[in-house]
Amino acid sequence: MSQSKSGQRNEYLNRRTFAIISHPDAGKTTITEKILLFGGAIQVAGSVKSRKADRHATSDWMAMEQERGISITSSIMQFPYKGRTMNLLDTPGHADFSEDTYRTLTAVDSALMVIDCAKGVEERTIKLMEVCRLRTTPIYTFINKLDREGKDPIELLDEVEDVLKIRCAPITWPIGMGKRLKGVYHFIDDEVLLYEAGKNYETQQAVVIKGLNSPELDEKLGDVAAELREEIELVQGASHKFDKQAYLNGELSPVFFGSAINNFGVQPLLDSFVEHAPEPQPRATTERVVEPDETKCSGFVFKIQANMDPNHRDRVAFMRICSGVFTQGMKLKNSRTGKDIKIPNALTFLAEHRDHVEHAYPGDIIGIHNHGTISIGDSFSETENLQFTGIPSFAPELFRRARLKDPLKLKALQKGLAQLSEEGATQFFRPLISNELILGAVGVLQFEVVAYRLKREYNVEAIFENVDTRTAYWVDTDDDKKMQQFRNKNEMNLAEDAHGHLVYLAPSMVNLQLAQDRHPDIRFHNTTETLKTRP
Numbered sequence: 001m002s003q004s005k006s007g008q009r010n011e012y013l014n015r016r017t018f019a020i021i022s023h024p025d026a027g028k029t030t031i032t033e034k035i036l037l038f039g040g041a042i043q044v045a046g047s048v049k050s051r052k053a054d055r056h057a058t059s060d061w062m063a064m065e066q067e068r069g070i071s072i073t074s075s076i077m078q079f080p081y082k083g084r085t086m087n088l089l090d091t092p093g094h095a096d097f098s099e100d101t102y103r104t105l106t107a108v109d110s111a112l113m114v115i116d117c118a119k120g121v122e123e124r125t126i127k128l129m130e131v132c133r134l135r136t137t138p139i140y141t142f143i144n145k146l147d148r149e150g151k152d153p154i155e156l157l158d159e160v161e162d163v164l165k166i167r168c169a170p171i172t173w174p175i176g177m178g179k180r181l182k183g184v185y186h187f188i189d190d191e192v193l194l195y196e197a198g199k200n201y202e203t204q205q206a207v208v209i210k211g212l213n214s215p216e217l218d219e220k221l222g223d224v225a226a227e228l229r230e231e232i233e234l235v236q237g238a239s240h241k242f243d244k245q246a247y248l249n250g251e252l253s254p255v256f257f258g259s260a261i262n263n264f265g266v267q268p269l270l271d272s273f274v275e276h277a278p279e280p281q282p283r284a285t286t287e288r289v290v291e292p293d294e295t296k297c298s299g300f301v302f303k304i305q306a307n308m309d310p311n312h313r314d315r316v317a318f319m320r321i322c323s324g325v326f327t328q329g330m331k332l333k334n335s336r337t338g339k340d341i342k343i344p345n346a347l348t349f350l351a352e353h354r355d356h357v358e359h360a361y362p363g364d365i366i367g368i369h370n371h372g373t374i375s376i377g378d379s380f381s382e383t384e385n386l387q388f389t390g391i392p393s394f395a396p397e398l399f400r401r402a403r404l405k406d407p408l409k410l411k412a413l414q415k416g417l418a419q420l421s422e423e424g425a426t427q428f429f430r431p432l433i434s435n436e437l438i439l440g441a442v443g444v445l446q447f448e449v450v451a452y453r454l455k456r457e458y459n460v461e462a463i464f465e466n467v468d469t470r471t472a473y474w475v476d477t478d479d480d481k482k483m484q485q486f487r488n489k490n491e492m493n494l495a496e497d498a499h500g501h502l503v504y505l506a507p508s509m510v511n512l513q514l515a516q517d518r519h520p521d522i523r524f525h526n527t528t529e530t531l532k533t534r535p
């Protein structure tokens, strides 16, 4: 079915594709749930948690998430909000799953950062923010858990500005905190939303007082009203005003305060976000910039998940549509392999179920079933050879040698590791001169997940042993002769990754430095992003 160009344009302009980022435990899952609730995507509070529990039933390895109380996989949800189509990409907060999070951030147009008011800016938030800054991703900030005592709000804004190097424009401001929490003041709407502990703001609206100078405010808040007026004047003088262009440039973050668990202060955040967050943006490829309103469909894969449903042992590749209109059954060319693939039965992910997608527009994420033909970073296009940039693999920092309890299971182990590495659960290296299987990860928990999944999904019991590798760098050069010399001299330290890229496994940083000094014509890369050749 063909669509008119203007119809297509309108569809994508309505998309808002974003991720929620935070340090673990700041309240990302809780706020996701409230967003879905407001959007009408779920009816009952608690569904998001039970969504995790359902997955536990269908996909056993998720049980680890429950045992540990952390989210270990990204999930994708599409839902309507105020006439727009929202694509929310959840990201694991735990440091051990940072690669997945980084890649997810390459597929969004903006982000929502959640900060715990008692803890302020935490380590993971700093890292995530660095990634957002690389891509100048616009960011909204929600300072959560106001129902608990936290840091002084001015101090919190200073911290965000100093540590995260972004200007803050408070849009709402807390009136007290913890037991003294009385509500929030909205700078732009000039109104106060009153908070009463114990009230259920999922079913009841907060009382709104129009105007900071309203006598009603004195009635309700007593002496606090006068203090609030003074404080607001002070904050207005000392802080930045909302400036949409600066926000879109990633230089200024609108800040909201609230308590996600009590559903308080979340609605003003969402209403502002849906109004100002950017529509799907142009994307860079090695060839040219792809505009979302181009007629031909294109997209890239940023995530692969195996065995989402144990009854169908397939893998789902998550592709962000960057231009044109995707239609069910369409043929797209994979620029890495040069092959056309027909994509029937593409999936879309709604809050509570997945469905077959008829059409998808720039900003949408579709799921493609495949049996190992698609890798993370693959780019697809209807007509051209396009390679989207910015979907990195990072040099792992931890390494283990996989050893089998039952040596007859070698085939199953190789298959399992190859599939789990395609998914980005771990990286996987085969040394050139031995039959060893070396795993690389950014966080130690990744190994545990891999061991658990190998057992559950591939019926393989593997032991991971320490190995004498400190770091891994991808290597390439334009000079074949120099590469051959390098290979001959360094065979002991060379391996191939799952895609056949050559990797230098260094036992120490000194060794790495020496190899670099001895072979100035060889380029060493700590992310695949800068590699010239993709086999």
Ligand SMILES: Nc1nc2c(ncn2[C@@H]2O[C@H](COP(=O)(O)OP(=O)(O)OP(=O)(O)O)[C@@H](O)[C@H]2O)c(=O)[nH]1
Residues within 6 Å of the ligand: 022, 023, 024, 025, 026, 027, 028, 029, 030, 031, 069, 070, 071, 092, 093, 094, 144, 145, 146, 147, 148, 258, 259, 260, 261, 262
């Ligand atoms: N007091 C209070 N607790 C909250 C609030 N929001 C969330 N919490 C609690 O904080 C804890 C962490 O919340 P989650 O939403 O699971 O945090 P998360 O950021 O998704 O954590 P990860 O799954 O580890 O990434 C839970 O026990 C929540 O009930 C809030 O507004 N006030």
